[in-house]
Amino acid sequence: MTDLTINGVKQHHDGDPNMPLLWFIRDEVGMTGTKFGCGVAQCGACTVHLDGQPIRSCVTPVSVAAGKSITTIEGAASDKVGAAVQASWRKLDVVQCGYCQSGQIMSAVALLKKNKKPSDADIDTAMNGNVCRCATYARIRAAIHDAAASLA
């Protein structure tokens, strides 16, 4: 039995405590913005925040989130950093297929929350775990700088 909070709403899980948080969020809660890409923490498409820290939900058992607060892409806009990142993503038309972008945005938001003016090297470190097969990386980098500027 696991009680947790997702985007400010209390959720309860009675099943397998080893079920990855990803599948609880997607299949049980029904929030599908967080994506399944690899299942082994190699691509970052499943990135959510656990008490503000970016984690790969595909390898995080739901039980780890007991008593914790989870933020997904669906909750990103309720925060000013999240909203700024989304706005920059739209301003620069970052997306192509879009499947990885929830995870990209959640990683970018986590970066900007602890580092208001990230350098290219900071972006490299924070974002290198998020794969985009459409290779939108140049725009992702530009959008993070743009969001940082808009928040300054």
Next chain:
Amino acid sequence: MGILNRIAGNGPAPSAPSEPLVNLSRRGFLQGSGGLVVGVFLGGVAGCSSKDAAPAPAPTPAPAAAPPPIEPTAFIRIGTDNQVTVISKHLEMGQGTFTGLATLAAEELDADWSQVTVEAAPADNSKYANTLMGVQVTGGSTAMANSHDQMRRAGAAIRSMLVGAAAAEWQVPAGEITVSKGVVSHAASGKTATFGQLAEAAAKQPVPSPTAVKLKDPKDFVLIGTLGTPRKDSKAKTDGTAMFTQDVKLDGQLVAVVAHAPSFGATLKKVDDSKAKAIAGVTAVIPFESYNGIFRAGVAVLAKNTWVAKQGRDALVLEWDESKAFQLSSADILKEFKELAAKPGAVAIKRGDVAAALKEPAKQVVAEYEFPYLAHAPMEPLNCIVTISDSGCDIVNGEQMHTPDQGSVAALLGIKPEQVRIKQMYAGGSFGRRASSKSDYVLEAAQIAKAAATQGVKAPIKMVWTREDDMRGGYYRPAMFHSVRAGLDAGGKLTGWQQRTVGQSIAKGTPFEAFMVKDGVDGTSVEGSADTRYDIPNLQVELHTIEYSMPVLWWRSVGHTHTAYVMETMIDELAQTAGQDPVAFRRGLLEKHPRHLGVLNLVAEKSGWGTPLPAVAGKKRGRGIAVHESFNTYVAEVAEVSIDADGTLTVDRVVCAVDCGLAINPDVIKAQMEGGIGFGLAAILHSEITFEKGRPVQGNFDSYPPLRLTEMPKIDVHLVASAEPPTGVGEPGTPPIGPAVANAVAAATGKRIRKLPFGDQLSA
């Protein structure tokens, strides 16, 4: 058939008079199905739409009593709410087709960009065939080429109906009415109306002939060619509401996770499903056979959710019979390829007398190239939802082969194609994988649903592949081997070129064979080499096609993925051998091809070709160029690289010039060049699928490394201004990057890399 030849690189240019872009009867073109366009969507979810939110209830046709919204065509609908809905017959998989089609329609409609949304069309050949192919297919970088006239005429027709309605209502001459940003106006009387206000009256106007409507003069464009058309899918893809197949949950749906046979052709010998069935939530275990060798045999575990289904799948204890399966290892394959390359093959092109030209050349370059199998590895692993019912079959999927898949599933289930209804979702990447020549993964899902039905399980079946299922599922870019010899005369002129290519055929054994394979030569194996525009007086390209039961498929830019690499690195080495500058050497061979020269000269100018690269301490630096035409689009790229003491390669910057005719959405074109470059770079640096006794070795991104953010070069894209008909941009950015980087590496180190991927060859 024209485009199928043109995919293979053998056909006429798109503007050839024999291939009208719109070849539909007036009725077929404009009448469409009236209010029924939305009515054919069945099932519990909306297809993908640029205003996607959560799954919406199934739309239904407007009741007869209420006046229908204006919907005289299958492509544009105007609601009384002032919304303009553009219906996309093409899959949005990231390439920006929703935005492109909407731009074309909105331009002629004089709609305001903000009032336009896009929704996906169902599979329906009668309305949505690709005008260059005759079937509804998204592929070959043809969406804009085949739609630009169709969508513009649809927009112009609707505009004239809105104007007609206003003229009638206001009792003024139609010729005095203007339309701008979604507002219809009559200056003299001061009357204005929105599209929404006119929608009902306009629906009663006669539908004009598509050939009679007047299209705008390009000088009057307000959307086409501007930056005023941001992507229609940006919002939904940044707030988590965009709906991919992976995100759909139908009422009563069961998730199927599959234990696939380890190799193509393997059959199930023994199954122990007791542990799987003991898992709470596992509903059924469904063994299934292959269907004509199109997909692997497997055992599907059906469960209420993905995790339980995967747990069940992993708990199966299975034994496979691989005695009749594909059993080769990569070393065996290469050995076969090399043996064949030593013998004459089927002649793809023969010009002049190559034997005589290469008998005693003043100088020559001889080279062999090895290209590996490549997985597409889109971010969304393959999946498909199939519901079999008394009325037929409903499919939810993101797919490029809209009506061919419809036909394939109908054949498998023994029903009529029109009984197979396909709801199109966004695809989380594809790169050709969702354009399955044999409908493999769609058929697998249908096979599972069919087998489940015989066991009494009649729920919607959502087949979900894991990353490993996807990466080991075949349908790879074929491995290819090339053996090339080219000679120069004493003056450094290229006189002869002989090339032998060995590999599997993409088209053979598929419904596309009749169009794409001619005299034993699959055009996709030699596109980019047999049809080279370089002025080579004596040219011979031969092909050996080898047949394996492990299937191959088109992969972003198809044959050009390997032929451009061979052609452009050879030309570079020939220039070096002739003692000429690589750009000057190419100019000399492309004198009769102004569009090639256009991108070549533009990229040379913008990259500072001929000026020294700034030195970096401890690093060797080099600049390399490549120019290549694919899918009737011309692209040249210059790569700047650095190599450090231990052989680590960094691609610092890429300058790209592209000529795709009329630039409909310049920013989308730039994005596709950026993405095409990054996609190609991943392949040449890192990617290969290898086989161990028929089993694919790589299974996830740890063993098949994608390009990551730190490896992405700075990219500058420059567009050639052009009034030629628009051509595609999804694929043509990819072919030049490999050879441009290889040529830069050669400039920096003297080393010519002819075996892909690069891997650690620079460290050796």
